[in-house]
Amino acid sequence: MASSIHDLARHLNISIGTVSRALNGRADVNADTRKRVLEAARTLNYSPNQSGRSLRQGATHSIAFMLQPHPGDQQYGEPFFIPFLIGLQARLAESGLDLIVVMGAPGDYQQERLRRVVETRRADAVLLAWTRREDERINYLTQVGFPFATLGRSRSGDKSYPSLDLDFEKAGADAVDRLVARGHRRIAAIRPSLDLNFGYLFLAGYRKALRRHGIEVDPELIASGFINEAGGYEVTPQVMRSKDPPTAIIFNNDAMALGGCKALAEMGIRPGHDMAVTVIVDTPLCRYFSPALTAFRPALEPMGQRLAEMLLASIPAFAGPEGPRIMREVWPLELVARDSD
Amino acid sequence: MASSIHDLARHLNISIGTVSRALNGRADVNADTRKRVLEAARTLNYSPNQSGRSLRQGATHSIAFMLQPHPGDQQYGEPFFIPFLIGLQARLAESGLDLIVVMGAPGDYQQERLRRVVETRRADAVLLAWTRREDERINYLTQVGFPFATLGRSRSGDKSYPSLDLDFEKAGADAVDRLVARGHRRIAAIRPSLDLNFGYLFLAGYRKALRRHGIEVDPELIASGFINEAGGYEVTPQVMRSKDPPTAIIFNNDAMALGGCKALAEMGIRPGHDMAVTVIVDTPLCRYFSPALTAFRPALEPMGQRLAEMLLASIPAFAGPEGPRIMREVWPLELVARDSD
DNA sequence: CGTTTTTCCGTAAACGTTTACGAGAACACA
């Protein structure tokens, strides 16, 4: 059905070697022959078989993004990634790479899936998200020497692989600064219970800023729960039971914030009136919720493009001859003031 | 680095043919040898090279999902697909297939991308979404004989390929029925301006139900705009300028509904009080908007699984020996009554 | 014990590329 390089060769009465060289722009082929080959390729509707070239070159021309839904998080966590994926894919396409999205069942932490991708050499590199403080996936990949990059960083701060992260620490501090400036002193923080690193970073910034303002960090105002709506709903009442309840809450996640607001509503507490609410990572849900939630917004699409570049540079077959590779970048989160604080 | 079938053969002192047969569960291999091979594969950490087997078998063991963002729709259209993708991927993984998500830039209708996937044989089949009434992609794929399935259907009602769609016609009618039962007679309909087929189906159901209730279809109450928030915002005032303005609006899309509600708010019209608002396809945004929007909800994850099955059956290399293949399914949308009507 | 069947395995080709190697022809230069 589909035409191969042999068809081209037969049609032009030349050898397949020459055809391949002509197609790949090598120097040792006559300008006229090249023209004829290119033309024949067009008329015969030829495109190279990926499996063939992958096998020969040992490169699949694709990268795998491990998308890992959290339990009960089928609707909320992933939209975050869409603009990111758009940027990522755009940059990869420029270099002729495809994006394979490997998506597991929610709650499946897919160490196994990752192994499969690596061992069957389905992709030339993988991209990890939801990085944890101690991330077994990172250990595995470094150990077997498979190229990868991460969206987020692990605890170690290892610079042996490219990573791009958001400055959750600064966002946490900025959120506190803003609330303090607006007169709040009792500020709660609610973050995911998993050892997702952004939760730690956020909390570190929160603590630091509080101390800077001479406000003591009250453990009763810090709570963690599942990183979904149910988690926020369940854990928000905890901080409200403090002897001296908060007048402001910073949520580390939009879904948790929505659950938290539901819990507040049931207590007759109105965000934006009786309680200041801030969310660290903005999503469309923050914008459309009522009241619209003040949140910190990442530049997702540019991040996707940037990480694609960093990833490309880490694959031997595609790495350009550039100088030192940038291994870590931390991007800012921009405050979007709305009605909830 | 990675171990090949040759390594196994050498290690066990048998031929690669036997190793392959043992691994693939063929009958003509001694039970004992098979055990040894399997064990060696485990200890040597062997997994088959995908490029190799793809090349030999002429099957890539992956399917491509063409995700096609609409202009200005980077945040709203795609989350719709996430639960669908989870279901799709789960079923594909069962059969050992990977999911390749091919995502273009917003507004890029990617006929070209599709050709590339097909011609380089990157996938064994493709899955199309956002089907249009006259869909060039469908024509192309049928013409070249490449296996595919669609989420949605085109005008022709062609049964030569598997398709799974939602019953937008019934949902449109149900929405009208409900509004009429609640006393409305002036009901507007707002749908996308593109020739996306679900827009037509919705409108057909809307019209049919209106006539059934003896209500004349007023063209002034029907408008179409870009399938995003801006489109809804722009086009909603049109129907409000009618001599006899509507008391209810049915939006074909969540993003358009959100834009429409914004426009209504600026006119001092409150959904749920001064205007009944219904949305055909429910998303988390409908739920969290204030007032929460009454909407029709699809069973996305099961749909993903089902379409994976239909797709698998259409690939020669994976089709089981089952009987007649189901080529078209239309699934219901379930009403979720909330506060906006 | 001879013949047929079954069981098991090795051999080698094939999938579609890319590329190292070498060779013939043309050309330049003395």
Add this chain to the structure above:
DNA sequence: TGTGTTCTCGTAAACGTTTACGGAAAAACG
């Protein structure tokens, strides 16, 4: 004319599988 260089191309191996084919050994059967 002889030697060296440059252009251009064909040959063949290699990537890692799967599988058709055939053959040797073992088993079954008379």
